[in-house]
Amino acid sequence: MLKSLAENLLTPLPMCFALGIFSKMIHGGIKIPKELYYSISIYLLMSIGIIGGHELAHEYQAHGVSTIWKPALVTLFLGCLTPITAYGALRYLGRLNIADAAGIAAHYGSTSAVTFIVADGFCNDKGYKPDGYLPTLVTILECPGIAVALVIGAVAMGMQKAAEAAAKSKEGQIDGAPEAEGGNLWEALHEVITGQSLMLMVGLLVIGFISTFAISDAKFHPYEEFFYNKNMIFRGALCIFLLEMGLVTGERLGDLLKVGPFLIAFGIIMPLFHGFLGAFLGYMAGMNLGGCTVLAAIVSSASYIAAPPAVRLTLPEANPTLSMTASLAITFPFNIALGIPIYFWMAQTIGAK
Amino acid sequence: MLKSLAENLLTPLPMCFALGIFSKMIHGGIKIPKELYYSISIYLLMSIGIIGGHELAHEYQAHGVSTIWKPALVTLFLGCLTPITAYGALRYLGRLNIADAAGIAAHYGSTSAVTFIVADGFCNDKGYKPDGYLPTLVTILECPGIAVALVIGAVAMGMQKAAEAAAKSKEGQIDGAPEAEGGNLWEALHEVITGQSLMLMVGLLVIGFISTFAISDAKFHPYEEFFYNKNMIFRGALCIFLLEMGLVTGERLGDLLKVGPFLIAFGIIMPLFHGFLGAFLGYMAGMNLGGCTVLAAIVSSASYIAAPPAVRLTLPEANPTLSMTASLAITFPFNIALGIPIYFWMAQTIGAK
Amino acid sequence: MLKSLAENLLTPLPMCFALGIFSKMIHGGIKIPKELYYSISIYLLMSIGIIGGHELAHEYQAHGVSTIWKPALVTLFLGCLTPITAYGALRYLGRLNIADAAGIAAHYGSTSAVTFIVADGFCNDKGYKPDGYLPTLVTILECPGIAVALVIGAVAMGMQKAAEAAAKSKEGQIDGAPEAEGGNLWEALHEVITGQSLMLMVGLLVIGFISTFAISDAKFHPYEEFFYNKNMIFRGALCIFLLEMGLVTGERLGDLLKVGPFLIAFGIIMPLFHGFLGAFLGYMAGMNLGGCTVLAAIVSSASYIAAPPAVRLTLPEANPTLSMTASLAITFPFNIALGIPIYFWMAQTIGAK
Amino acid sequence: MQLHTLKKVTIITEDSLKQSLLKKIIELGATGYTCRQCEGYGSRGARSDQFTRNVEVELICSEVVANDILTYVSHHYFDNYACIAWISDVQVVRGDRYTSTKKS
Amino acid sequence: MQLHTLKKVTIITEDSLKQSLLKKIIELGATGYTCRQCEGYGSRGARSDQFTRNVEVELICSEVVANDILTYVSHHYFDNYACIAWISDVQVVRGDRYTSTKKS
Amino acid sequence: MQLHTLKKVTIITEDSLKQSLLKKIIELGATGYTCRQCEGYGSRGARSDQFTRNVEVELICSEVVANDILTYVSHHYFDNYACIAWISDVQVVRGDRYTSTKKS
Ligand SMILES: Nc1ncnc2c1ncn2[C@@H]1O[C@H](COP(=O)(O)O)[C@@H](O)[C@H]1O
Numbered sequence A, B, C: 001m002l003k004s005l006a007e008n009l010l011t012p013l014p015m016c017f018a019l020g021i022f023s024k025m026i027h028g029g030i031k032i033p034k035e036l037y038y039s040i041s042i043y044l045l046m047s048i049g050i051i052g053g054h055e056l057a058h059e060y061q062a063h064g065v066s067t068i069w070k071p072a073l074v075t076l077f078l079g080c081l082t083p084i085t086a087y088g089a090l091r092y093l094g095r096l097n098i099a100d101a102a103g104i105a106a107h108y109g110s111t112s113a114v115t116f117i118v119a120d121g122f123c124n125d126k127g128y129k130p131d132g133y134l135p136t137l138v139t140i141l142e143c144p145g146i147a148v149a150l151v152i153g154a155v156a157m158g159m160q161k162a163a164e165a166a167a168k169s170k171e172g173q174i175d176g177a178p179e180a181e182g183g184n185l186w187e188a189l190h191e192v193i194t195g196q197s198l199m200l201m202v203g204l205l206v207i208g209f210i211s212t213f214a215i216s217d218a219k220f221h222p223y224e225e226f227f228y229n230k231n232m233i234f235r236g237a238l239c240i241f242l243l244e245m246g247l248v249t250g251e252r253l254g255d256l257l258k259v260g261p262f263l264i265a266f267g268i269i270m271p272l273f274h275g276f277l278g279a280f281l282g283y284m285a286g287m288n289l290g291g292c293t294v295l296a297a298i299v300s301s302a303s304y305i306a307a308p309p310a311v312r313l314t315l316p317e318a319n320p321t322l323s324m325t326a327s328l329a330i331t332f333p334f335n336i337a338l339g340i341p342i343y344f345w346m347a348q349t350i351g352a353k
Numbered sequence D, E, F: 001m002q003l004h005t006l007k008k009v010t011i012i013t014e015d016s017l018k019q020s021l022l023k024k025i026i027e028l029g030a031t032g033y034t035c036r037q038c039e040g041y042g043s044r045g046a047r048s049d050q051f052t053r054n055v056e057v058e059l060i061c062s063e064v065v066a067n068d069i070l071t072y073v074s075h076h077y078f079d080n081y082a083c084i085a086w087i088s089d090v091q092v093v094r095g096d097r098y099t100s101t102k103k104s
């Protein structure tokens, strides 16, 4: 496993990430234009979608839904479970306040598309191509975890406020009408569901799926070449993207001191636990070795794109520094550098092939 | 023909366009950075130019100007005719004021490069490669229609103002010297001729033409691969571009109500008529089936890049919402979705091969 | 040689550059978004780095350092020599003031990555592939020349100020403590060393070098395809980049009148002299024909990215119009259009193979 | 050419609040606004990368509307979001157009 | 350090007018300007996509020049183009440089 | 909602000076700033391409701090760099937050 770790670390992708961190540490001048970052992330999301839809169509043509429904259910289940485990750990072990615990849980309940991409590349490079429906699972995982965490937060905050109000009214204080926060919750969920990442992935998934039936594979070929994740453009764009992720992470390294040891430990142990669940349940659902590894990686990963604005809207009291540091500066690099090989080893040990 | 329609609609390009519209309709979060949009449009214009020049050189090497001069003349003729038919329909059937009629006519006299690209792809996918000089025809079509419409507008406005002035002076009113609008007209035409779209297309056309003679095809090959329109980069970039076009169109759907039924009908019937003229005259000029289809598509299409600023400068009274809605939210999607297969069918029916 | 010149001029790259100049001359509308320009330059720098590291690794695997150390030393020597020759010429022949002379010398002591790229492409197209360690030499050349020129400037200014102060104090004037400018010098050098261009090139060089050892060539292949300089993406991106360079150069053509005939002559003769030194010493160090040509080109070229901010910080009195006009509007186009074929011819005449 | 003295309101806050803020501004009686992205630094640290962008909203309105908007912003944004807001006096050409009828 | 009280003119209008507006501003006696792109909303609707961009031009000048520029803008732009314009008072460092000699 | 009258300082200068200027601003007692890129034209010609960008820095502070910053800028930038700077009066919401304790 150690060799596998080193081999993973010495490929261009993690090294580009490291270069970004290094550049920030020495106050270097590397600067990726925001528009390039946004452009690449649009490209990556569209890639996941259209190639995922294409592969889903092939899977469907070959096996119908027989191979897919179990992994899909497992993914949905994990999407609802992980925010709960994360919230529990943060609130009761870490003693964080409700808003912060629920906010961070929303991040860990959702997923990071780039972690999916890197994990997928890792397995392909090892010769263990993940099942073709994996991109579909990513889209399933994006949303429910955020919803569950935000609901937990809203309910817990409501109860706490009610308790406080009761206490106050006993003391004879007059309390204004509590503000309806439910509206914000719906708004936030609407924003996640119609947000850029989910709409691009699901939209292109549908497009890829339909056009696989409508046009011949030869005609689909230029799209596949452009968007395919083993290909030159994809890999090259990913180099630049990870360089920028490294810059952003490097910028936040100073925050590691602020967030304290509990959150650092949380950012490493929680993904290991969620990753194990992913690998195990994936194996139960009949996924192959590559598939179990990738499922573990995406379940363990934390969102830093879809979750933050939703949390900001619903739980404004939550400190965004905590959640961004945990998901971006701890869990993301951990997964890229060490997590993925570990999940691979877990899946292999469990018995996935 | 119905099958052909469905087949066209279910390919990734129109579906990406539809996704953009859908995202706007549900207030979704898909957002393409402006710089990415500009970058892709620069790439597309350069592609049309350099590959067009390359193919023109091949055509020239094979046949001299013998095959080209007739289609070129036909295109020039259509470029001067279409703004007149459009102006007539708008002013006398639609009862629009002079400025609006001339402004919209300028849009329909010019052409949409993306419509060219999609039509070209459609024909190639069907196995009917258009004649190699088609991109050259696009550059011929870009400018004259705008000029003709702006001159019509200036003359008609001048006459109207003279008439009003005469009427006023009869009533004994004193009138200030009428402002010279001619300067603006020349400025606007200069802006079209030296504008981004024409300069990139013509510039790269010349570059592609010359370098085909100067360097071997092997050395030209990397440029061809990068810019060639059946290729991965081209198709991929076009997906993203059409997604953004969909977003822009979706944003304008609300304006459909404002512009009224006449303009909606105009935006569909006018292109059908112009398209028929294009297919017919193209056939007369000896163009092949793909060529007639593409000529029909570009003649029928309306400009939304070169025309708007020129019209804004020369006919400031023209309401830009009308022309943009017609060309962008009616004619463009109509052509992409239905028009192109229809023109193909027209050309086939006429007898083009 | 004339045929070689014409052949070079009629390829797409110099013609795109010319199109940019032409567009500015007629006040045309071609406009490349800044972000696209930055994105392409990031891509080009990363390309030089990663492919350079990859080829360096191959060279190292084949010959150890035996073939590399002499060219590296020669390059370092030239990096320290050229700012001195340039300063001498500017200060004593051109009678420029210290700040301007040192500022321009800093530009000519450093190098232009795009000139490297074009020269490299020129040699490859001619069938004389430069030695694989050339990109490494570019990174060696980036920095020392700037440092030497800035130190010359600081010392000469210090001496001049001391002399002036002495003169003043004789005249009985009281002089404030001279400001310590040394701090700025270090800051400026730090900025060059940790600047975008050097960090991206060196960083990716290291990444390319290490990952060539760590992963198989098959796994490295997608990166090579994306970043390789004979490839479609590279050539296409370069077309757009040179178009923008042409626009920027065209914008500065008016400044040619301001800078006067001496600087124009300097911008052509100095590179010829430095280029000859590069070709000759490269030949002595055992480089092949392509390698000597490219070394000549990079030694002769002037920086317009790394040098300007460093000079601005250290020698604020230096007029940036002079240095930018010389390096960007004179030397760069001269090298692209005529210089590179001339250096090729020099290297051939000297005897390089 | 006649000038009206009106208030210019400037609000700089987190970009993710942009849509709801703009909607609210119109509700509160503004006739228009202009906005752009910007970087910044303040009590909540640096806001300059893609996860922490700022938006700056500028609008011309009557004093009454200006007060309503600033009151809204200070009640809803200051506790939990990065935000700064100020007003200044400006002389606006054909300024009567920017005092909507919703609020006098 | 001495400060001069001068006028700051701000004009927000359609991006396609930028070149001719900037030329005119210099003709009317301004010594310089600063401009940037922005989004906006007003009586002519939303202006925020690539077909409807706004530009904002800001310049420091004497009151006379400011009046001339605003008069020009209100005569030539207000009828047919999306446009808003205002002036305000500012204290400018070495402000004598920005009152050109063309117009007193 | 209470408003404090404070100074708004605006500095437009060469983008390559941005980092050191921002650092200095904080040293001189400002509590924050907002900045954005812009194009411009002035005595040193046009500054609008990638080699000649401008940055605009805007900050709210007390009059004392404003004076210190403008003095610094006029001593260090005006001779050799493209630069313009001015101040104006603004009414700031919860303005007491922006008068740091470093300088009264
Ligand atoms: N003193 C100031 N002057 C100008 N802008 C400021 C100032 N303080 C804060 N800002 C802006 O307001 C944003 C939020 O400030 P804060 O809530 O203090 O973090 C910052 O990111 C800056 O863009």
Ligand SMILES: Nc1ncnc2c1ncn2[C@@H]1O[C@H](COP(=O)(O)O)[C@@H](O)[C@H]1O
Residues within 6 Å of the ligand: D030, D031, D032, D033, D034, D035, D058, D059, D060, D061, D098, E012, E013, E039, E040, E041, E042, E043, E044, E045, E046, E047, E054, E081, E082, E083, E084
């Ligand atoms: N009340 C306002 N406050 C600030 N900016 C405005 C206001 N009204 C209009 N604008 C700006 O001026 C542009 C043109 O306005 P209009 O001509 O009213 O459509 C808009 O797109 C906005 O950028």
Ligand SMILES: Nc1ncnc2c1ncn2[C@@H]1O[C@H](COP(=O)(O)O)[C@@H](O)[C@H]1O
Residues within 6 Å of the ligand: E030, E031, E032, E033, E034, E035, E058, E059, E060, E061, E098, F012, F013, F039, F040, F041, F042, F043, F044, F045, F046, F047, F054, F081, F082, F083, F084
């Ligand atoms: N009169 C002015 N009004 C507004 N901005 C100006 C003015 N003069 C100069 N500027 C800005 O300040 C920058 C530097 O000016 P200068 O040092 O005069 O070249 C210019 O590039 C403009 O962005």
Ligand code: NA
Residues within 6 Å of the ligand: A082, A107, A108, A109, A110, A111, A298, A299, A300, A301, A302, A303
């Ligand atoms: Na997760």
Ligand code: NA
Residues within 6 Å of the ligand: B082, B107, B108, B109, B110, B111, B298, B299, B300, B301, B302, B303
């Ligand atoms: Na047309």
Ligand code: NA
Residues within 6 Å of the ligand: C082, C107, C108, C109, C110, C111, C298, C299, C300, C301, C302, C303
């Ligand atoms: Na050099």
